[in-house]
Amino acid sequence: MMKIPKKILSALRDDEKFLVAAHINPDGDAIGSAVALGLALESMGKEAVIYSKDPVPLHYTFLPGQEKIRSVLEDALEADPVLILVDCNSPERAGIEGHRFRRSIVIDHHETGSDFGDLKWIDHKAAACGSMVYAAIKSLGVKITKAMATNLYAAIAVDTGTFRYANTTAEVLRTGAELVDLGAQPGLIAERLYETWNIRRFRLFMMTLNTLEIKNDIAITHVTGDMLRRTGAKAEDTENFSNLPRRIDSVKISVLLREIGKGTWKVSLRSKGDVDVAKIAEHFGGGGHKNAAGFRIKADLKSAKEALLHARRKLLRR
């Protein structure tokens, strides 16, 4: 079982006003964790504002309670809440730098750390921040509702590739089973997560796959601003695009470069097994996990690809 620092539990139990903040470009783990924790705190009779600077991507809008998420801080700050960062560990990652909080709590499982936080609970071994939030609210004796269970199941599903990645342990599967007992519907959640692409997203996906280049064990695809315009898809639609080329046996790293401005690319890396792409991401000033990491680079497409291939050769063994 997961070890939860007692101080974290006391802080959640003893304080009355909280701001639960997800990271920018929130994924399912960030949103599900934040919403579940917010609902749990409310059910304990506390005030909890759930915050995400960026909007909730369309494929997460089915999550019950996500409609409570606010993207403006000012009102919430008046109550002088305790800050809880979920699925991230610095104010910059949540897009709330510059604000002051009387107390701050960090609940995260990312390997790239920061010094921030009065109380920290960082568990690198947790498959998802959702697993940590589940353990915490269970320990607090909160009655876990179907809405909380759905958010937590989705959080864990997103960060484990729905029990496909190497971080899927027996405990993760047992947590999944418990959340199903509490009302989460695996088929429905998977359908909403993976099978509700609009036709624009699907067209962009096809167009992206057609850019595929394979260099040794690296599969590279890219999405330009022009491709987004031509298909009418959104930047957030590219989430998980890089998973598909991983299907090829010889591919150990799948890379997606997405143009985020004139000559600037957001690079996301997904790897198999022991190939640690966090090392590559850190080399370029980014971060993440062993099998999923990212960074930004200012360069033309060709140079960006070359820099990446060079870093792979230099930093990782075959």
Place this chain on the structure above:
Amino acid sequence: MMKIPKKILSALRDDEKFLVAAHINPDGDAIGSAVALGLALESMGKEAVIYSKDPVPLHYTFLPGQEKIRSVLEDALEADPVLILVDCNSPERAGIEGHRFRRSIVIDHHETGSDFGDLKWIDHKAAACGSMVYAAIKSLGVKITKAMATNLYAAIAVDTGTFRYANTTAEVLRTGAELVDLGAQPGLIAERLYETWNIRRFRLFMMTLNTLEIKNDIAITHVTGDMLRRTGAKAEDTENFSNLPRRIDSVKISVLLREIGKGTWKVSLRSKGDVDVAKIAEHFGGGGHKNAAGFRIKADLKSAKEALLHARRKLLRR
């Protein structure tokens, strides 16, 4: 918990020689179930021949024990074994029609049935035949080895889309957790199942996606013999190709037509939620489950597609 007929357990306990047969065009559930049961019977000191008429598809060759599978019956028949059909319920489905057995046992979860079998255990509610085999060998007190656990985990993974389909219950997830405790490695198994496509298979997949047509809520793709020849891929490589177009929100049924001879097509249907494609398959003389079914049709491509669209309109409500 699953209810296992006592007579099935006694038959497995009391007899000494078995032939465990999977269905033709075996999928992971058929192979994993047959191998795990064969290994379990052997560990009980019995003789067990594992049989599959068709070869094991490449992406299942990582399963430990699959190398024991035989594709020739004659030798095995000399021992006068008890037949056990797994993941199917008629000799025709296993490609062993015409042979006589002194006793036959059926362990299956398919809805399309037959009269065959001296002892039958058919559980439509089981997510996978692998779940049934797991329950049976646990009840028999067999020490479940890592090899058995890996086969059973893979069997359940294949038939639940690795815990994504609506048949994923809390019990299925708990079984998954138990199998991980027994040595199954979820990350490794998922990688072998989903991420070991050779480049020919990937090229065929891309080519197939480019044939996509969407008619109302049906997505249709096809694979011709010529496409197989041009890419060098194999027919079995098309397994799960129809899953991808299901990602589109408006798509309720994804259809893949594969040319299996001059003017003859094997049609596989995958649906979402309550859309029962077994009804369509049965109309054309095929069968399957609510969300995954198939049939064969002799027609040119255009007529085959039209017949299908017509059947969908006639047989299923919007």
